[in-house]
Amino acid sequence: MKILITGGFGFLGQRLCKRILEIGELVGVNDETCAVSRVVLFDCSQPPPDLPTDSRVTFTKGDITDAGQCKNLVDEDNMLVFHLASVMSGQGEADFDLCWKVNLEGTRNLMEACRARKGSRFIFASSGACYGERAPGPELDSMKLLPQTSYGMTKACCELMINDYARRGFLDGRVARLPTVIPRPDINSGLPAAFSAVIRESLFGRDATLVVRPDLRHAVCGFRVLVRNLLHLAQLPEAALAGSSDRCMNMPSLSVTLLDLHQAVKKVVRDPAKLGRITFEPDEALSAKLSTFHNDMDATRARSLGLVGDSSAEAIAADFVAEYVDESLLKPVVELEEEPRHWLTLSNPYLRVFRVENPPGDQTLMHRHRGNSLYFFFENTRTQGQKLSEAFLDDAVSCGEIRYGDHASCNLVHRIRTKGPRVMCCLDVEFTASDCKPEGGSEGPDAKRARTEPPAIAGLSLIKERPTARVYSLEVPAGGSWQGALPFERMLWIVHRGARVSGGLGDSFLQPADVFFREGPQQLSLEVLGGQRSLALWLVELL
Numbered sequence: 001m002k003i004l005i006t007g008g009f010g011f012l013g014q015r016l017c018k019r020i021l022e023i024g025e026l027v028g029v030n031d032e033t034c035a036v037s038r039v040v041l042f043d044c045s046q047p048p049p050d051l052p053t054d055s056r057v058t059f060t061k062g063d064i065t066d067a068g069q070c071k072n073l074v075d076e077d078n079m080l081v082f083h084l085a086s087v088m089s090g091q092g093e094a095d096f097d098l099c100w101k102v103n104l105e106g107t108r109n110l111m112e113a114c115r116a117r118k119g120s121r122f123i124f125a126s127s128g129a130c131y132g133e134r135a136p137g138p139e140l141d142s143m144k145l146l147p148q149t150s151y152g153m154t155k156a157c158c159e160l161m162i163n164d165y166a167r168r169g170f171l172d173g174r175v176a177r178l179p180t181v182i183p184r185p186d187i188n189s190g191l192p193a194a195f196s197a198v199i200r201e202s203l204f205g206r207d208a209t210l211v212v213r214p215d216l217r218h219a220v221c222g223f224r225v226l227v228r229n230l231l232h233l234a235q236l237p238e239a240a241l242a243g244s245s246d247r248c249m250n251m252p253s254l255s256v257t258l259l260d261l262h263q264a265v266k267k268v269v270r271d272p273a274k275l276g277r278i279t280f281e282p283d284e285a286l287s288a289k290l291s292t293f294h295n296d297m298d299a300t301r302a303r304s305l306g307l308v309g310d311s312s313a314e315a316i317a318a319d320f321v322a323e324y325v326d327e328s329l330l331k332p333v334v335e336l337e338e339e340p341r342h343w344l345t346l347s348n349p350y351l352r353v354f355r356v357e358n359p360p361g362d363q364t365l366m367h368r369h370r371g372n373s374l375y376f377f378f379e380n381t382r383t384q385g386q387k388l389s390e391a392f393l394d395d396a397v398s399c400g401e402i403r404y405g406d407h408a409s410c411n412l413v414h415r416i417r418t419k420g421p422r423v424m425c426c427l428d429v430e431f432t433a434s435d436c437k438p439e440g441g442s443e444g445p446d447a448k449r450a451r452t453e454p455p456a457i458a459g460l461s462l463i464k465e466r467p468t469a470r471v472y473s474l475e476v477p478a479g480g481s482w483q484g485a486l487p488f489e490r491m492l493w494i495v496h497r498g499a500r501v502s503g504g505l506g507d508s509f510l511q512p513a514d515v516f517f518r519e520g521p522q523q524l525s526l527e528v529l530g531g532q533r534s535l536a537l538w539l540v541e542l543l
Ligand SMILES: NC(=O)c1ccc[n+]([C@@H]2O[C@H](COP(=O)([O-])OP(=O)(O)OC[C@H]3O[C@@H](n4cnc5c(N)ncnc54)[C@H](O)[C@@H]3O)[C@@H](O)[C@H]2O)c1
Pocket: 006, 007, 008, 009, 010, 011, 012, 013, 042, 043, 044, 045, 062, 063, 064, 065, 083, 084, 085, 086, 087, 088, 102, 106, 125, 126, 127, 128, 178, 179, 180, 181, 182
């Protein structure tokens, strides 16, 4: 598969390229998994010094305002195009004509180049700047876009253009509406820049004065989550978006203040005294302008399609330390919700569900599991695990494997490295109601035994039983249906193999690792639509 990244020398383009090379294969047109044969980074600026030295990568300097160059770039059918090149908000306000030319005409040039080929998939980075002034409350996917900058206006126009090109079948367009992605490693301008600076400057040991009100809320996400989500959006089966005329969606974000981020940095480092000093001298006019930007982007639709959000501001700060500063500055062990590859996807008084994805070559930070957990794996791959103060040990996980960890009686502190060949993808279902121990906690009440006999329900097979939960499997063939009376007080459904369904888990396209929590005995029916995909589910009964 050939991949084009416009704006490939920029902040997100470089990170996206790195991740694609690590993963090595992507799901493309016709839902087929293909090896990445070439990644073209296209940009008008000077290439940065640390570009990847990988034979699959080529660098092309050029300008998307030149339609001929765009045509040359999209020189194959079935290409995957990430369109990230853009004039940004500050420059757009300073130069309206350039903003119009690059962001509107440049995008159209690229879309026309895709249209001239078959099967182009087009992923576009839009922005929360599309929203502009609006009524208080979260920014919803369904809201009218009233941007207050020329940059935001061009992004909003591109969203409509992409919807129409997709409707006509000119290309398969998908639009990620981004919050502010933090922290950028280099000093940048623009109103939201303070949300990067508060992390970056203090961690680089530099004093900084920030001119935005410290209590002003803004929607942000970490770079790791954003890159992962762009790739997830790009690989969604066509069936997952079928039936919607809107290809645009808010990316998951955290609504945070500068104070939140400042506290988060202090919490994850070994020695807060070594941080640069942050002082606040708010400029009221600047803060008022920034308060019209996105401050709480609702991403219900994206989350329902398997996109994820950062678990905490601490996770964003810890990731920056490890990637751009020096991992030894971090405290030796981070909590589960502070580990940047553990994405909290469901949380209630009984359990927390983290989705964990770790590409080949990548490894988690050393982190602590305090609660008993069930782990569900979705890929065959080899890993290495290292417990605190021990050596790495080889391991292998397989798709469909389920493991249990009794961590409440003895906390697990470890890190995981993926050796490959595939991304390590797992759901960590942590039972919060079990007797979690504080750090170094001694032996407590023994885990409870199952109180009842497992019920016999047609279609459900008991495949694992532990003191906190039982796991059943359920398979429904393509075009088939299932219904059953479920006597459970609390249950978690996990999708192992997805399909388009209707019934008790909604009318949607279910994908591996989707989760649904239900309480109380109930009658559930499921119909698997279409004749191609069968559905495989796990049901976790909480004991
Ligand atoms: N980073 C964020 O916080 C954020 C938030 C919302 C949206 N976005 C969008 O995400 C995309 C990537 O953002 P980023 O942070 O990597 O930006 P960036 O500024 O780091 O990278 C953009 C790249 O586009 C290139 N470019 C600009 N004009 C071009 C042209 N005419 N032809 C070819 N290349 C051109 C620039 O040289 C730059 O390298 C952009 O479209 C941006 O609007 C980013």
